[in-house]
Amino acid sequence: MVHPSAPTNASPPNDPPAQVTTAASQPERRATFSDVLADREYRGILCAGALSWLGDYLAKAAVTALVFDQTRSAGAAAATFAISFAPWLLLGPLLSAVADRYPYRNVMIVSDVARMVLIALVAVPGLPLPVLIGLLFLTALGNPPYDSARSALLSQVFSGDRLVLGISLNLSLNQTAQIVGYLAGGVLAALSPRLALGLDAATFAVSALVLWTMVAHRPAVNARSTRRNLVRETGDGFAIVFGTAALRGIAVLVFTSMLFAIVPEGLAVVWAHHLEPNGDPAEVGFNQGLIMLASPVGYVLGGLLVGRLIAPETRRRLIRPLALVAALSLVPALADPPLFTVCVMAAVCGFCIAGMMPAANGLFVQALPNQYRARAFGVMQTGVQLLQGASVLVTGMLANHWPLHQVIGLWSVAGVVLILVALSAWPAADLFTAAIERARRLNEAPVAG
Known part of the structure; x- marks a missing residue:
């Protein structure tokens, strides 16, 4: 699930100062879908992202089947599926720092x-399995700079509530x-x-x-004269x-939410067997x-309905309650x-x-x-990728020793406690x-230059 876009990034230099007062006091005009879809560049970014996502999911299903057909090894098939996450865990921040050095549109292209x-x-017949997995890893290396550049580019195209609604649509x-x-x-x-x-x-x-045809060229935000060692630039991102305090508060809440939100999807096969052990x-x-489709369906509805029907200031106030309800929603598994x-x-x-993520993104x-x-x-x-993978891995291991419904229910109770701790540390206005x-x-x- 959560290709849940982690919070995207900053506003262009010419954003109006009114955006500051929007977050603090003044009511902001609610954007509409026609507002964001009327922008040619946004349509280009949205279309390009949709094509990339669709192709990625097609390929994941196809490559896993291809490897299993060749090897009859569940482990090899699982490793093939998991390889797309490896660049984020190993090189994600470093590759994202590269994206800040060049024009975002060029990085994506x-x-x-x-x-x-x-x-x-990868589609060439007869490739040895190690070569195939190596090519998949190299392919996945393109994901961090592409996703990071797209996120940053979106915030150059839009600001204010149009940005929040654009994120919801994404x-x-x-x-x-x-x-x-x-x-x-x-x-x-x-079939093939x-x-x-x-x-x-x-x-x-x-x-x-x-x-190339729909998005305008913009210069890199970091001039060559200001660049430092790439590792140090990566460290600047963490810093x-x-x-x-404001960014840290949002990051902690998002990371905590990811610990349980992926569990139904990640353990769907185990849950289905638990419900019908002899089915x-x-x-x-x-x-x-x-079970796997339920979470994405809820995600689509939440992004569209909350993003469109609720006023900007109310959405910001709902960030914390929605995070808490998300954790509480899985406790009935007990x-x-x-x-x-x-x-x-x-x-x-x-x-x-x-419902909470786009508003948190916009504030970020x-x-x-x-x-x-x-x-x-x-x-x-x-952080999102790491915590999602870890939560599925840990709950899956626990389910080897205890009934699944108890594992998910107690894991969600722990999630409620962690969310409450994160909310207690939420920064003041x-x-x-x-x-x-x-x-x-x-x-x-x-x-500078």
């Missing part, structure tokens, strides 16, 4: 072209692409995995073309996120699919509920996470200086105002 070539090579489209991609990928994997890989390569090509394999598989209730629980959790954006855009996204996304004002001053300062 180069990433698309490189992934197009590499995924086309997140909802991501989840829709996940649903369609996995379903189509499963079908194509049974290499056809799915060819389609993935084509999506990268079209994405690059869309970006700005965790050294600024027909086809029925168990269908139940697994329902009662070992039936399939329908499990799906409702997962959907409610996804709805709440999608306002308090972040321009030059840290991609690096801050890299820090956030790396004046700290957000100070951080936003500081970012505005830095953003308006002239950039």
